[in-house]
Amino acid sequence: MTRSDADLDTSSLEPVLSAELDETITATEVIGDGVNLVLWISTEDGGEPYVLRCPNKLRHTELFNDLDREYHLMERLQSTSIATPEPVLFCEDESILGDAFFLTTHLDGDPFPWSEDLPERYRNPDARERIGVRLIETLAEIHSLPVEPFEDVCDHDTPLDMVEQASARLDVATSVTGQEVPGLRSVEEWLRDNAPSASETRLVHGDYRPGNVLFDGQDRPEVTGVLDWEAALVGDPLTELGYFLLDWRDEGDPVLPLDDLEARYSDESMEHVRAMNEKGHSPFTAKPGSPTRQELVARYEELTGIPFERDRFYRAHAAFMLATVWADLHRHRVEAGSATGWDPSIDYMGLVAQAIIDGKYPL
Helix, strand or coil: CCHHHHHCCCCCCCHHHHHHHHHCEEEEEEEEEECCEEEEEHHHHHHHEEEEEECCCHHHCCCCHHHHHHHHHHHHHHCCCCCCCCEEEEECHHHHHHHEEEECCCCCECCCCCCCCCHHHHHHHHHHHHHHHHHHHHHHHHCCCCHHCCCCCCCCHHHHHHHHHHHCCCCCHHHHCCCHHHHHHHHHHHHHHHHHCCCCEEEEECCCCHHHHHECCCCEEEEEEEEECCCCEEEHHHHHHHHHHCCCCCCCCCCCCHHHHHHHHCCCCCHHHHHHHHHHCCCHHCCCCCHHHHHHHHHHHHHHHHCCCCCCHHHHHHHHHHHHHHHHHHHHEEEECCCCHHHHHHHHHHHHHHHHHHCCCCC
16 A cells, blocks of 8 residues: 555655755655655656655565665666666665665656556557567567676576575465465476576566556557666576566466365455456456567567577466565565455466466467
8 A cells, every 4th residue: 555645754855855956846745655665756847857766674675686786777777778767866864764765767658557457548459569569679678788787786596596585485474474385385396397407697677567667659659668676687588588478368368267266265355366367467468469478479589589498487487486476475464464465366376387387378
């Protein structure tokens, strides 16, 4: 739930920003309150707005890079072809907002969050095709960047490293929540046994999906920015291609049986799982005009020269990693004594991973 503006004391923030930017700050507004607290910063006389990012508690875990590393990575992205917000100010003074924060320029455009349809102007076959093509082309651009400038601001992880780290997080999460996850454990062992012994090494965004990419334009949607680099790493780019394809639903994809989950969880908590099962993360991807997974992969291979071999491994890897992130979110909610509805989604993503392994979701 987004933090109320009334709950946020910005009395010491506005004069600091005004002095640092040599501009008068006229208003701040909370526009996000998840892993990061995100504020819209307005300036006098209709000047260009800024966006402020300040870590919340979950940001200070091994899932994410430190704030200063994300800031330095974004600085280095400015000299590349990838459109990203420009870093403007880094502040280490935790007395202002309770933690360090940084400021960036604002980019115009709309992201397409999970479970939501496209803006009305893009609800046509031509726009859906263009969106799919530009998403995969932008991912290929990221994976084609020289990796050297980013090596000292990103962790270096192989696919097997990622599995081992996720397994350790899952151990901690289940010890707190008491949730049994035999399906995920089975997937975990399969991934260990089938991990590639060698792979490409590229810059990986870490959470590349339609919700972290901005689009603008009327008749011809165009990428205006890639956001949220807090999970970036140097590693196997195909782990990210697999994650991106997890969003993509083809016509004719199976609807998995949910009888076991329906018996274990309440009707209300299963509502989101049923929607994922029937429509996928991004429902627009199965509608007319949207490219198929095979078409996206073909374009990626053409642009990067990296063949998408062992696709079942990389797609199951993505589902497993996502499930363990959700398990960590579930743990943090339980520890905080907050309501949480993550548990059926965690189990469902284990079913998806197993279905990919079993060939029920062909590429």
